[in-house]
Amino acid sequence: MSTPRSSVTAAVLLAALGYFVDIYDLVLFSVLRVSSLKSLGVDEASLVPTGGVLLDLQLGGMILGGVAWGVLADKRGRLTVLFGSIVIYSLGNLANAFVDSVWAYGACRLFAGFGLAGELGAGITLVSELLPKERRGLGTTLVASIGLSGALAAGLIGDALVTRLPVDGWRYAYALGGGVGLLLLVLRLSVFESGLFERTKSQHVPHGDVRQLLFPMERGLRFLRVIMVGMPIWFVAGVLFVFSPEIGLALGLPQKPTGGQTIFWAYAGVTIGDVASGLVSHAFKSRKRVIGVFLSSVALSVIALLTFGGRSSTTYYALMAVLGFTTGYWVLFVTTAAEQFGTNLRATVTTSAPNFVRGTAIPITAVWMSLKPSMGTIPATMAVGLVCIGLGLLALWGMPESSSADLDFVER
16 A cells, blocks of 8 residues: 655655755754853863764764664654654753753753754655655655754854844744654654654564674675764764864864854855755766765875965865865765665664764764874874775775665565
8 A cells, every 4th residue: 555645755854854954953062062062051161072072972973873763663664753752852952951060061962962863864864765666766855955044044044043042042043943852743744754764563573673784794794884884974963963063173264163164165065965966876876986976086186185274264164165065975875875775674774873973973073182282283183084984985986886775675
């Protein structure tokens, strides 16, 4: 029995708007890091290390949530996770508006991170399974492009509120994200569960078994390749975007770049890049070749930013936009994750892989910070970035093409 078109449309809309709020909340910390920590009494010298700890807590929550929500989506359904994750991250961000200490801030980022982990994977899995393979790429591109524009909203709204309300503006920005997230729950009432998932429930195969991510070795390597292909994106997001003010000063800019401006211009590029990569992939019927072109372009953009970004603030933000565009293969990365695995493990992979990728920012940031004192900020950033990109290209080389894959299969 086919799924009604109205339900498919509602599912795409719910996934897209849910991801919009998800990304708004996810990058909001990058926009508000300096103003919120200063409001809580953190001194200038401690802004980077304290911000790093809070970012690690948020990413740690996302790693835990990625596994937990993925398993739940394969056992109980994709809609259960869409509903639950929206509730958790919305409440976490509402609570974030009322914190009065760094420790409370960290607890809220951990809790919100756990909730944020479920939205994208469950949404992409649901949309991928509801749409025919000829339109699958277009559907996931629509979800990602609308969703990623939430970062533009975070940059504009966060900067505007902090400018107008220097002391408490960051609190209103968090409260707004939490409130809008709760409003999305109304859409959930008009969405049906994936037919592929419903049919698979009756089959005698394990559902959402985390051990299947590792064994046999072939499947474990398949999962590892997916993560490594996405890792360069979160070198860019977790280092270059989050610590943009400090990197801009190290490049010699007379005025420190703001987190809000960086996020706005970078994610304007990301949003356009995601639309472009999705449409080109659809036209050429290939995920792998398009990812390869974008991934190679990330390397060139990192070199350009760290070489020419100190010429002026305009040049710096323009190169951030270009860099964002090159990381716009995120939609292809997530879609590929869904296409590489069977229905009984698909949501576990599609939900956990993006969050493991985000979690790679923890060791990447740690290595970057440890190299900065001896190498200097710019050489350390260049070295870490090029290693991440090299590993991503190596992983892509061994990955099979999946753009025309039939998703009606299971892992045994």
